[in-house]
Amino acid sequence: MPRGKRRPHKATDVLAGKTRDLDLSDDDSYNDNASVISNISCSTSNEDRSCVATEDTDESQNDAFEEKLSDAIDGLSQKSAQGRTLSFEAICNIFCKKYIPDYILNRRMTIADAIERALKKGGDNEKAAAANLASLLCIQLGAIDITEDSYQELLSTLMFVVNDESVPLLAREKCCLAIALLTFISCNEEIDAAMQLMRNLWRRLLHSSTITSSVAALYSSALSSWSLLFSTISIRNSTIIPTLTELSTLLDSTHLEVRMVTGELITVLLEMTRDCEDMDEYEPDEEFINKLRELATDSQKYRAKKDRKTQRSNFRQILHYVELDEPPNIQIRFGQEILTMNTWTKKKQYDVLCQALGSGMNMHMTENDLVRDILNLGPKLCQTKLLSNKQSKLERQQINAANFKERTKTRGKVRDKRLAFID
Template sequence: MPRRNKKNTKNRGVDSNSEDDSYNDNVSVYSYASENAPSSVNDSDELSSNERFEEKFSQALENATEKSAQTRAMALQSICEILMHRYMPEYVEDRKMTLIDCIEKSLRRGKGAEQVWGARLAPLLVLQLNGDENILKALNQFLLTTVQDKTVSFDARAKCCTALGLLNFLSAEDIGEFLNLMQFFEGIFSGSYLRGDDKTPISVSAEAGTLHAEALSAWGLLLTVLPAGDFVSWMSSGQSMLPSFKRLMGLLQSPHLDVRVAAGETLALILECGRSHDEDFLEEYLGDLIDTVKQLATDSHKYRAKRDRKAQRATFRDVLHYLEEDISPEINIRFGNECLVLDSWAIHHQYAALCAVMGPGMSSHLQENDFVRDIFQLGTKLNVTNELGKGKQSKLERHLMNAAAFKARTKSRGKNRDKRTAVFT
């Protein structure tokens, strides 16, 4: 299959488990030297920074095999934080088998925080190593087994869903396997479906709601690489391989904010994918959907937390604008002298999925990580030193570059979408 349709979703925020407060060494990572500084000083600073990170990484990797569960969990957290902020593929390549072993043991034998950080490490390792297919297959099995184990905490299972969705999105090889995994995810978030009497299930806790939301987001991420024509055919025919649109609409009534937001973004994503192939896709549901989204976009119920109401209204205003005007939210992500334009629900979704893994290091990887740049079709990474020497681009130059990138990306999406086909027997 050709390289996937590079889009993304709405930036629902960087992972809430922020490491900013506990990680103090990243100043040297983000700070680019003054253009007036001698190059030898810059090289020396970069070398010493690399050595510090490698030393910390080696120590954390050693601690990840200690007997104390707390020590192992803290070591995995430290490894994740380093890989979030630093692109170091050669160094990681030499230690990949040890890292895979750490992930497997943390998921199989660990508990709580150790499993959470083990699951978060899996996609970080793959993103460092340019989507190594052998690693993807090995990690997939560990993650699937952990998600299916109901004795594992909801938080750890949720992180495994996030990792599974991202790993399979990065592989983009087999549509049949995609559909099997999407059905697996539906089996999880179906726990938040409305009951037969159209009442919300009362047995879903806040922790279970988080798991359902992550499974739904992972389902949506895989949707962004399905051929639009095939997807429309499957949804329109009511085949059981995909959930019904009406049932997904019912998730908007969930008592949990994470589920409502994930459902709203996924519904917009479904319509965007379908409309690219059929302008009247699921038109019969549009009236009821708009009414429900309007209520959520203006929700002022006092029993909801103020922060929750604000986040919900912001999300559903964008969804409503798309449903009524067919206009997707557009966000410009600036990093260094470049800019990534998030101009569709699909590319928002992809960007948010990577942000959930990369955290505050996303900007650094957009600049340095060739694999991440390939996902968003950013081309060859820029030479920072040369760009600094040239001076700041004018507003017109930036506009022309973004317009050219947008045009090229749109043409590429259309070609890739038309060429993909899936055959089922």
Template sequence: MPRTKKRSSRGGQNVAVQPFSDEDASIDGLSLCSSFSDALSVADEGGEVVEEAAQEDFQYKLKVYIDSTLDKSAKTRQGALDGLKAAMATRILYEFISDRRTTIADSIERCLKKGKGEEQHAAASLACLLCIQLGSGIESEEVFKTLKPVFKNILLDGSANIQARQACATSLGLCTLVAEDDILDVYATMECFESLFTRSYVREDGSRPSLNPQTTLLHTNALLSWALLLTICTSSQVKAITHKHLPKLPRLLENDNVHMRIAAGETIALLFELARDTDPEFEYEDWEPLCDKLNSLATDCNKHRAKTDKRKQRSVFRDVLKAVEEGEFQSETIRFSTERMTIDSWVRKRTYDAFREFVGSGMNYHLQANEFIRDVFELGPPMLVDSTTLKSMKVSRFERHLYNAAAFKARTKARSKFRDKRVDVGEF
């Protein structure tokens, strides 16, 4: 997907934005950013005063959080980091953050270097949210240049806190996607990830490395970040990576950890998709053994595995098998406000999953209002929607009930006919 490096010009979007979902939000309670205000009816004078006071109070709290990241108490610093994370995940704060990006980046760096475990994890996550807010441009590049060496030092330091290393593996990947301005540096970061997840490969003699669950999770995070950066590689680099890693990645499918198996399967599907986009005549030498392995995971019935793990694994590997055998992807539609976005490829899925890991429940809101994320998913500029239109589109609970009941009845009848046909075929 195209990503242009540009200086953001979103001064109109400020902290007055409130998070909401497309179905459950109360229209009267929404507080949209100033870039949407022209399309809304003008509030009465008293309402404007109340909203302005609330905005000032919120900004004051953010300033307190920023100052508290330097507090002597680890508990206070942790609370401040979590408060900033929650704000950035659910609001557009570009104007407020842009003026304070250096201060926030310095606080993140300090917490990463001097903090422990959970504090380092929170600081690494905040770094990603800061880059998401700033977008792909000069501001985020400056922040990332400060934090990248710290991320890599922690990631590759075997004596560092394992929780911090896990967080850095994930955050370094997304920050690189957003803010790295040199493709050669992207490749160098991918090599850092390779040096980790390749240690989980089953050896050629069939022996498995002895790794504890926390180290396996570190390797899983590294693999997922590597796959994320794979989505922005050039065609020539995709060919080189496919030749080097596709024969070896299936070894990860034998890992005892279900999350590693799933990450490996999705990465293999992504590699096949990119390889075929680069070369429509692409063929994999060990295609049949790979399909057999994927099919066994899609129908796994091992009793020693948890039911929830088996259920999730089967679902994922059915899709992976289709991708490898037929080049198909099970598309998914994401609804937000009046818009729809289709996840129609493994590239889009890996990118969407990466952003959603940090933004969480605020993802639909960012898809609607965050210019950078809209640019990544090619959604165009944010749409202007007035409150009257939103109200007219809101379906009542009773209407939803009638629709669901009718759909259920039609589905039951269709399935009954299908079952009758199967019986007739069997008897014949």
């Protein structure tokens, strides 16, 4: 560009504009059409936009979730056996992670028919997945009285599968858990038949010296299911209480799961008999206590290290209760609440629910009315109450700072003692 034709500098234009504005009068400089925006209106509009965005996100997530669940339910009727199994597993994962009884209520007959069809004609993995879904379905709909008809339809099929020797052991094991949960939740008249079925299975352990691990898993599942149902009946009118000799034989099993479930049954049985009068015949003798003491201090090298650790930890608690009548004192924190288990019956019910729900147990303890009723957690906490109980960031920082200061003082004293010992 030639030197004589330079563009004017922007700063010059701005100054010139300001000069022109200063030459105007107040009346001329005021614009009637100019809008006035306050900081309050800006902040309010931002909050409204954020709330709307959050609601839109939640609605989109719910729509995507419902679409995924609807596709999985539709997949239960496809021709491919592998596809049906994957659909069963997908629904099980959703039922574990979310509590949606209202959504399931209108589709319960479709799901129950698919479960029954899979248990009768499905493959090995499909039957196991269908039995899992039966357990989760009754947990989801357990608080709704209208589901009792669905329970009756599934119970007969599940009992038939458990009795069928040709069915794979894994499917029969899952069916034992489903029968126990359906009977326990619905409290129907089939509890005697279910207990007799489970008893016929686990009593085979008394006459079997060597069994495989898969067979032991089936029998231990039957024994665990029988223990859960046994905790709901009146012990005085029961004629199927195992003797101490039978329990001692079960404790001699070479399989860890059988020994663990037997220990749980011993605590539930003693807890029920000690609450009644004139039932001292079920108090263990010295020989039986010595066997429990051996299991609590077992150090046999031919057993896995993890198995020995798990066995010793559980049987120490059992031994304390048998000898000293000390009930369990277990506290589990979930969210802003704490579950306290001070009876063996309550612990047994919690363990069975954990076995069915897996990683979704904490969510169901927070949201599921049935689970909260079983574990005596009371009504659900209000969301505003949960937010009010939550500590602020400043409070957490102050607590952490105080803990850090106390920890530093304690470590300093320990260091001083070490130096004095070295000198």
